Amino acid sequence: MNIGSYTLLVARPSGRFGWGPRALAGVAMAAVLWWAAQGAQVSFGELAKGLPWIGDFLSRMFPPNFAFLEKLVQPAIETVQIAIWGTLLATLLAVPVCFLAARNLAPNAFVFHAMRQVFNVTRGVNEIILALVFVAAVGLGPFPGVLALAVHGAGMLGKFFSESIEEIDQGPIEALRSTGAGPIQTIIFGVLPQVITAWIAVVLYRFETNLRQATVLGMVGAGGIGFELVGSMKLFQYQDTATCILVIIAMVMVADYVSTRLRAWIQKGAR
Incomplete structure (x- = not known):
């Protein structure tokens, strides 16, 4: 032609x-x-x-009340702490079960579909709804925010982890199985080396998302800077509200920069 x-x-x-x-x-x-x-x-x-x-x-938000910054230091730190622990627990929950949700590693179709539905349920419920449930269960404070991010994040990370496992090269897996390697040995020596870089990158991205969500969870009593944001709006102190928003934007920008640099460094080291 x-x-x-x-x-x-x-x-x-x-x-x-x-x-x-x-x-x-x-x-x-x-x-x-x-x-x-x-x-x-x-x-x-x-x-x-x-x-x-x-x-x-x-117009009522300007100029921001920068004197309010002193009161936002601890809530901002608390927000970062919520995001860190929410991401960590989500990862710990997702890793052990993601292998059962991978089509090429699941022992049978029933287990595969059951685990996929578990991930769909956990990531299908919004973090704010989960935070409300955990606030009712364990009381006000940052811990309900951690639990909400952990449960929702486990579904998101579990889905990504399992899909990345399905895309690996099956050659090393078949070679290990032919030598009599068990499931644990196959995962450690055949699966993890192929997916660990992508996993770390997505965990870092999930931390960015959790940091943004943690600022919102405070609105329902789950701690963090969101609690101060809602409080200032309820009291019609809009200049304080503007300061809260600026701090949140700064936190997200810093987290995005650090996460981007770390992902680039990890991907460069994997080459």
């Missing part, structure tokens, strides 16, 4: 993928978007009407 005929083939779609099916797909997509807009009550007119109120709210 020469270049001219190839260009003609690309430019003129075949009957199977012609303009008719594409037009139908476009109409279907437009119908879905319209249906979703009706259900979500999307109204840019209402947004335009609310812009003056948003402007008034933002």
